[in-house]
Amino acid sequence: MSRGLGYMAESSAKAALIALALLVALAPFVVLFFNSLRPADEFLAQGAGLIPSRLTFEHYAEIFDPNGDTFRYVINSLIITTASTILAVLFGALASYALARLQLPFKLSIIIGILFLVIRFYPKITVALPYFLLMREFHLLDTHLAVIIAHVSMTVPFVVWMLLAFFEDFPRELEQSAMIDGCGPIRRFVLIVIPLMAPALAAAAVLTAFLSWNEFLMASTVAPNAAKTLPVRISGFITDKGILWGSMSAMSTVIVVPVALFALFTQRYLARGLTVGAVKG
């Protein structure tokens, strides 16, 4: 009896804690959403409640003004994210496969692996300026390509590291029998490795997509204008005169909603991508 009561007390305490965690994690998004529908004059009024006195779509209308540039930023972000993801996963899969299969001298595989690991962990600010100067040399400033190259170079090490962990478990027998049939590495990679690695590749792709969609520093450094992405745009709502809360909330909602939906649908891959490095590394 007492044990039953204890159990009930404990599970309700557990539920309460989970509810609290959910509240803390999600309440800011609710605030953001309501603020994107709040009339402009209410932002500076003391005593305005969480829910606006009336709902307005003026901020969305404003940021999606046909003469405005929001669509361009959305398209820029989409182009950059898509291209970066495809390239990073492709390059990363090729490289990690090679690293896993090559018998390189002098522990070169390990050195390359560590190199990639280091890249994950140094302040990106270190390369931002030299990268800016490099892009200036190649006349690539303010182009999609400049941001894509930056994002691919930032995420490829991540992808390689992650996929290497998967290759450790990869059954070699399959490949060996294909080898006997005279299959070289290209065909083995395309016909055997890629299909079997699909879940891992998906996990890598999901993670890369998030990183690229959200990245601010490099994008703001090399693409201030024509190739500007959504995160860079958001920082622009803090003007010298004030903060355009309404537009900023609407724009933030625009950038958050796709990611949130994407996260809900790709949850398994995302969790796998995030944890493999730590759990298996």
Added chain:
Amino acid sequence: MRQPQPYPQVRRPAGIVGRLEARLGESGILLLFLVPALLVVIGAQLYPLASSAILSFFDWSLSRSPTVGPFIGFDNYVRTFTDPIFANSVAFTVILAVCSTALQLVCGLGIAMLTVGESYTLRLVRTLLMLPMVVAPVAVGTIWRMILSARVGPLNQALASIGIDGPNWLGDPNWAVFSLIMIDAWEWTPFVAITLTAALTSLPSEVMRAASVDGAGRWTTFRYIVLPMIMPIFVLVAMFRTIEAFLTLDIVFTTTAGGPGYTTHTLSFWIYQQGLKYFNISYAAASSWVMLLFCVAIAGGFLLWRRRITAWQVSR
């Protein structure tokens, strides 16, 4: 990982691919596979990294001259170590990294313990709890700046409705430090939670069953069995989070812009100001190399710690 399946039947060497494979040989092709990734990483990361290392020994401010100035040895590094604002930024960054990481580890472990399991509800809860870390850090900053606005923000209004006079979150130096710690912890606790959930899931089922048994033995089980088993991952997660907290830039940008005064200048923010606002390129390069070496040292420390833990476990 899926179960091995019979590989699809492929025809013998034919076409360009076959000939290419034959000509370059096994290692040749595999080396070729390495090329794109190495090229992009070397070109866009290692080359800029090396060039910033070289620049750090020269005197160059882009605003004064479009070309690199004279070689000045370690002067930029001396300046870094004597710059009071750099020291101030180091202090704040360390406070932020330590407090925020500790908070994330505690909350993340708690959430992982609470939500581990495969039921539909728990999976949904885990997904929802993940949202803070998947939105753009820039947006995280703007959201919190709105919420923490001292006079008209929803948090202080909510506090006022229950009779509490909320603090000046971002305007008071001490509260600004506190606020940034909270924001960083809010954003990244999910990462810790997800990783530790995965670690708990990978434990043998008997261990988890023992840990969920009611009673006095439970804390003992957690303390002496579960915790040691997930310790290597715990250390790794701590390392990821500490280092990334060191790199915090985006949320500072959109919440306090480093203020009030120099209160919330992180190292990254200060280097950003030096490099991309004042264009003191060589000085920014030197400062960022100091920071880089610092980060590498921290990572090394954590990895050594982890190795000792693992070795100790194996030896048992």
Added chain:
Amino acid sequence: MYPTTKRTKAATTMAVISTAAILLASSAMAAELNFSVMESGTYDKAAAEVAADFKAATGTDVQISAFPWAVLRQNNTTDLISGTNQYDVMSGGYYLSDVYSYFAPLDDYIAKDNYAQGMIPGLLSPGRSEFVGGKSIGIPYGVDAYGLIFNKDMFEKAGISPDFASWSDVAAACDKIIAANADVACFSHPTGSPEQIGGFFFSGYARTYVSKDGKYSLDVPAATAAAEEIAALWKYLPAKGTALTFDEAHQLFKDQKVAMTITYPSFITNSLDADDSPVKGHWGMAKFPGKGFPWLSLWQLFVPTATEDKDAAWAWIKAYAGPENAKRNLVEHNIGSVWSATYDDPELKAKNAHFWPALIAGFASAKNPPLSGEAQDLLTNTLQDIVNGRVSAADGIAAVESQWAAIPVPAAMLEAAAGSGLQEK
């Protein structure tokens, strides 16, 4: 060897040259000018209006690139030093001093059109407009100077007149204001924009910023006293008022929660006189306190040396910054006219009698400090630390003084300091 070949070669060369010439000419005909400006809903909107007229009149298509202030500053700088040369005409102010050497001197154009005639006296001179090597590079188009805007009713209740010699006088008045007006704080200010605290310092500190030998340097005792005055004044901000945006600071004044607001008037005067404004008819503007100078905000147009068609750039400058559109820009967008004639307009003069005299007096004495962006940030961030109690005024100013020694004075700023009397003699 073979005459025919030679001739063919010559013909080909001719053809190439003439094609190139035609291409150049046609590109000049379909002229396009890229103009960078602040995204504020005023300067950029005005530019769009003027650009439409300009295209109709000249056929030149002006592309307007508008950015928030900090982004504009960075984009302009980056564009110049990276040699991208995307913008043919740029908007900016003295904070671009690091890159002045990239701008073309405009003296010949000014002389040719006698452009300076009719401008507010002294506006086109060093320390106000921008110069490099003694040559004019910046053409002013929007002027503003820090102002002290006050609530007449509250001042009357407290029995004080808005005539302050120093910030200490203001602080003394604050005690009376708070005593006489319930639930009112003394003043608001955009405290959340860290650089704005400079407005108090530049007016409270009446000494020099550059030493005899051309280094950044303060008169330490005077600067410490000025910083202490500001720190004392900060206690009279509204509760939790140390991180206000411009909009929040202005709203507090409009809502009659504060008796004064210290800000750039052009940001707020229109809204205070709007029909729904509770303070309409109840506010005025006072002479700016302090023996230093009111901080000048002077938006100027610059032409990078890399701009190919400088004549077209000058034509655009005349259209956007010239006297023709000045009144419309002021009335519709509250862009402070740089032309004296605007302030003689009888209709506007009558309508704005409650603040124009103080505003125009401010224009006459306002200046910019001869500080590079880095030097100014160091000063204003440290002042923020002082008023927030993180460091004492003495220690803070001493730190600024010692760190300023490592920051070079841009040549243009040295000129400006000498020209505006802000260098030690």
